[in-house]
Amino acid sequence: MRMTTLGVFLASAGAAISPTAHGQSDEHSVARQWNEITLESIRNDFARPVVHARNLFHNSAGMWDAWACFESGPTPWLFAEDELAAGDLEAARREAISYAAYRILRHRFAESPGFEEMAPQYDALMVELGYDPAYTETVGNDPAAIGNRIAQTYILFGEQDNANERNDYANQWYRPVNLPIYPEEPGNLLQRPNRWQPIGFEEFIDQSGNVIEGGVPPFLGPEWGSVTPFSLRPEQRTTNQRDGRNWDLYLDPGSPPLIGTDRELEYLEGFEQVLVWSSHLDTEDGVQIDASPNAIGNADLPTDPADFDGFYDYFAGG
Incomplete structure (x- = not known):
């Protein structure tokens, strides 16, 4: 030793x-x-x-x-x-x-x-x-x-x-197709709603509490399907093509709902739901939920989105 x-x-x-x-x-x-x-x-x-x-x-x-x-x-x-x-x-x-x-x-x-x-x-x-x-x-x-x-x-x-x-894990090929949105400024220059849009900040504090002055945080990990993985097998990898480049993805769940497809309504409902249910986090609304076993605590949760409306109170929460 x-x-x-x-x-x-x-x-x-x-x-x-x-x-x-x-x-x-x-x-x-x-x-x-x-x-x-x-x-x-x-x-x-x-x-x-x-x-x-x-x-x-x-x-x-x-x-x-x-x-x-x-x-x-x-x-x-x-x-x-x-x-x-x-x-x-x-x-x-x-x-x-x-x-x-x-x-x-x-x-x-x-x-x-x-x-x-x-x-x-x-x-x-x-x-x-x-x-x-x-x-x-x-x-x-x-x-x-x-x-x-x-x-x-x-x-x-x-x-x-x-x-x-070697280059601090920077994206080598991925580039966002939408211009950033700046929350302190009015309007949005979004052109392609089915694609990711960056957000620009005067000051950005990440999840670890690091203060980053100015700039636009990059998309995190879009190319990591090509990184040597752990506990993932080659047969679980799907190779997709876009703009003449291959993009590897493991355990691909398929496309999410998109604007301009037969799942557009599902996209819009999900977008709206994020806004409505985020409002439930307001501590001033006074709404309380009884999650005890005598109330909702022992209920079987719905697994089909079609059953959500009958189970959840969409606007009051819970």
């Missing part, structure tokens, strides 16, 4: 540990602790679900590979090396898992707005577990080098899985 000898680093890193990011070492496995700190990293990053689904996938798979590579039975997901010897199997696994997760997180969140807050926590957890964060060797079969090598494998994999990580 690689043990740090930097007493000053130990003290300063220990002080930086956030109790919300990970639990005590004797209560949870190292995999659990690194997963918790991954979730904390996501909370401190931009709100971009497809990116973070990939981060959780790669970090979890990297930890699995670090666990699986020390015996012949389990099959690693990406890291393909012959069975590696370990004197103390569980200790080797803990160490390899920690180095793999540590390196992946420091790489993936290096440009995150929360990196200055999270980086000391990554270091602190390594020190708490008894490992040296400064050890970067990838050659050899000691558990730390193996963990670093696994992280390196996933970092290189992430450069060619079609997520466009």
